[in-house]
Amino acid sequence: MSGTAQLNSEAAAQRLADVVKHTPLIYNPRLSEKYDCEIYLKREDLQVVRSYKLRGAYNMISQLSAEELSRGVVCASAGNHAQGVAFSCDKLGTKGVIFMPEITPKQKVQQTEMFGNGSVKLVLVGDTFDDCLAEALAYTKEHQMTFIPPFDNYSIIEGQGTVGVEILEDLPGTEVVVMPIGGGGLAAGAGTYLKEKKPGITLIGVEPEGAPSMLEAFKHGGPVTLQQIDRFVDGASVKRVGNLTYDLCVNTLDDVKLVAEGKVCTTILKLYNEEAIVVEPAGALSVAVLDQCIDQIKGKKVVCVISGGNNDIARMQEIKEKSLLYEGLKHYFIVRFPQRPGALKLFVNNVLGPHDDITRFEFIKKTEKEQGPALVGIELSNKEDYTGLLKRFEEHRFEVIELNKEQTLFEYLV
Numbered sequence: 026m027s028g029t030a031q032l033n034s035e036a037a038a039q040r041l042a043d044v045v046k047h048t049p050l051i052y053n054p055r056l057s058e059k060y061d062c063e064i065y066l067k068r069e070d071l072q073v074v075r076s077y078k079l080r081g082a083y084n085m086i087s088q089l090s091a092e093e094l095s096r097g098v099v100c101a102s103a104g105n106h107a108q109g110v111a112f113s114c115d116k117l118g119t120k121g122v123i124f125m126p127e128i129t130p131k132q133k134v135q136q137t138e139m140f141g142n143g144s145v146k147l148v149l150v151g152d153t154f155d156d157c158l159a160e161a162l163a164y165t166k167e168h169q170m171t172f173i174p175p176f177d178n179y180s181i182i183e184g185q186g187t188v189g190v191e192i193l194e195d196l197p198g199t200e201v202v203v204m205p206i207g208g209g210g211l212a213a214g215a216g217t218y219l220k221e222k223k224p225g226i227t228l229i230g231v232e233p234e235g236a237p238s239m240l241e242a243f244k245h246g247g248p249v250t251l252q253q254i255d256r257f258v259d260g261a262s263v264k265r266v267g268n269l270t271y272d273l274c275v276n277t278l279d280d281v282k283l284v285a286e287g288k289v290c291t292t293i294l295k296l297y298n299e300e301a302i303v304v305e306p307a308g309a310l311s312v313a314v315l316d317q318c319i320d321q322i323k324g325k326k327v328v329c330v331i332s333g334g335n336n337d338i339a340r341m342q343e344i345k346e347k348s349l350l351y352e353g354l355k356h357y358f359i360v361r362f363p364q365r366p367g368a369l370k371l372f373v374n375n376v377l378g379p380h381d382d383i384t385r386f387e388f389i390k391k392t393e394k395e396q397g398p399a400l401v402g403i404e405l406s407n408k409e410d411y412t413g414l415l416k417r418f419e420e421h422r423f424e425v426i427e428l429n430k431e432q433t434l435f436e437y438l439v
Contacts, residue, residue, distance in 0.1 A: 034186030070334025084184030177267025186214030209270025260307030287351020
């Protein structure tokens with residue numbers, strides 16, 4: 026039996042009807058005007074556990090036998106899948122053991138405990154999803170429990186496909202759907218359903234630039250393990266996509282695009298400030314990619330899946346910083362001041378522009394204050410002001426190293 030034949034997302038939708046929310050599909054006038062099309066946001070950030078992951082988790086766990094449920098379930102997750110499994114364990118009266126990477130945001134850990142309501146035990150282990158996955162699989166085997174994979178399973182994929190079912194119920198004329206990709210469960214499930222019902226629909230998957238696991242799989246003709254990934258977009262950063270999800274995505278997706286992490290941050294801030302929508306980094310991917318899709322979306326009915334809203338408020342400063350760096354509004358320098366009196370005053374009065382702000386200033390050598398090199402952070406009000414700033418540094422004989430262009434130094438000092 027083919028993978029497609031094993032998926033029945035309409036049956037899954039019936040199974041989930043009393044558990045998950047049919048999340049709203051909301052027309053967005055601002056984005057529609059900007060991109061000259063009709064853009065609708067599929068608001069999975071408003072789901073019961075604030076992400077679509079509940080759909081797949083409950084769909085799989087609800088179909089386990091009574092004996093399997095009595096032994097309990099195990100999962101490995103960066104956060105949202107864990108919450109879906111925890112919620113399902115509480116609803117279905119089974120115990121769960123949930124493995125999460127040690128770097129998982131505290132907010133997601135606390136949410137998982139809350140949704141588990143005493144039904145789950147959390148184990149924080151490893152630096153990445155892939156590290157904690159190995160631990161979870163070993164634990165599952167040792168205790169003869171059932172492993173609930175985050176994406177590479179037909180029941181999980183079928184459950185995520187219910188997002189596609191709801192999209193066509195609410196907007197039968199949908200012409201383009203933009204979806205984030207982590208392990209590929211959402212894109213595989215919703216993509217397969219949408220292509221079956223509307224063969225002419227355009228499906229665009231989007232990944233973070235620092236974790237292009239599906240794009241690399243497409244290039245190599247199958248899943249490959251990335252040696253290093255940027256974990257910032259934690260809900261969509263995996264080293265390797267699933268075998269099942271790859272097979273389905275390669276036959277359904279029309280395009281896979283990448284978005285820089287800094288641009289994701291800019292999108293998070295815009296959605297919050299302009300739309301009062303709180304999204305996690307993975308949830309912003311489908312909107313962040315739109316300016317790369319202009320030819321594919323112009324004049325069309327477009328759905329962007331906002332996949333989740335579990336954003337830890339403690340990360341907002343980091344998000345703002347990454348956005349400013351990406352937008353060219355924040356720059357860090359090592360500045361060596363001229364060896365003459367009043368150099369610091371000259372810097373403030375004559376080198377800085379009238380709208381430039383110093384956001385960080387510290388002498389690198391504590392014994393050479395006022396004379397030695399300093400680490401200086403400057404925030405501009407307009408990125409075009411940068412050229413003038415560099416020119417004034419030169420005119421007043423300040424030696425500078427632009428740390429934004431020196432990645433190793435930047436990571437070490439900033």
